[in-house]
Amino acid sequence: AQSVTQPDIHITVSEGASLELRCNYSYGATPYLFWYVQSPGQGLQLLLKYFSGDTLVQGIKGFEAEFKRSQSSFNLRKPSVHWSDAAEYFCAVGAMDSSYKLIFGSGTRLLVRP
Amino acid sequence: GAGVSQSPRYKVAKRGQDVALRCDPISGHVSLFWYQQALGQGPEFLTYFQNEAQLDKSGLPSDRFFAERPEGSVSTLKIQRTQQEDSAVYLCASRNREYNEQFFGPGTRLTVL
Numbered sequence: 001a002q003s004v005t006q007p008d009i010h011i012t013v014s015e016g017a018s019l020e021l022r023c024n025y026s027y028g029a030t031p032y033l034f035w036y037v038q039s040p041g042q043g044l045q046l047l048l049k050y051f052s053g054d055t056l057v058q059g060i061k062g063f064e065a066e067f068k069r070s071q072s073s074f075n076l077r078k079p080s081v082h083w084s085d086a087a088e089y090f091c092a093v094g095a096m097d098s099s100y101k102l103i104f105g106s107g108t109r110l111l112v113r114p
Numbered sequence: 115g116a117g118v119s120q121s122p123r124y125k126v127a128k129r130g131q132d133v134a135l136r137c138d139p140i141s142g143h144v145s146l147f148w149y150q151q152a153l154g155q156g157p158e159f160l161t162y163f164q165n166e167a168q169l170d171k172s173g174l175p176s177d178r179f180f181a182e183r184p185e186g187s188v189s190t191l192k193i194q195r196t197q198q199e200d201s202a203v204y205l206c207a208s209r210n211r212e213y214n215e216q217f218f219g220p221g222t223r224l225t226v227l
Contacts (some may be wrong), residue, residue: 043218104156
């Protein structure tokens with residue numbers, strides 16, 4: 001069965017520092033991969049997605065992610081974190097069935113030090 | 115433009131009560147999903163509609179959970195005889211075609227006392 005692992009429950013970075021959030025998935029073929037952000041009391045907002053093609057994907061708010069098939073990873077990065085980036089981040093894979101429902105990881109909570 | 119809306123935003127129920135949660139998807143979106151998000155966890159799939167047809171309900175945790183989308187637009191998730199373990203945020207999402215993103219609503223936070 002498909003699954004997503006986000007090994008870091010919490011990450012704290014200083015404002016202006018770089019960020020990398022880890023995501024590993026289990027699936028044999030080329031998956032559809034997503035990163036969503038959830039702020040308190042808000043719904044999930046899509047940051048970026050990967051379906052095929054260039055393995056480095058650019059998203060909104062200055063985020064990017066790199067698909068590495070050999071490592072089954074899709075890590076999220078940002079070169080300089082802003083205080084407003086503090087939120088919960090979810091990695092997800094699209095199920096390879098007729099629904100393409102999303103299978104989410106357990107999330108990483110990002111805290112930003114001023 | 116209007117996004118996905120859900121109502122109510124918060125619902126408190128006594129154990130054993132029935133509840134109904136509403137989702138208004140983005141106009142024209144064919145696909146609609148319900149997810150359950152327990153505290154500190156990622157969302158988990160409950161059920162999927164394509165237009166009015168419920169094509170996948172494999173994630174519904176028990177027969178107390180029922181969802182419908184009778185006219186292929188608004189959807190209702192109903193939970194009968196609520197239990198404390200049903201306390202969670204229920205998220206609705208809609209999508210316009212298969213290979214595209216799901217747009218999420220703000221969710222309904224259900225607390226069962």
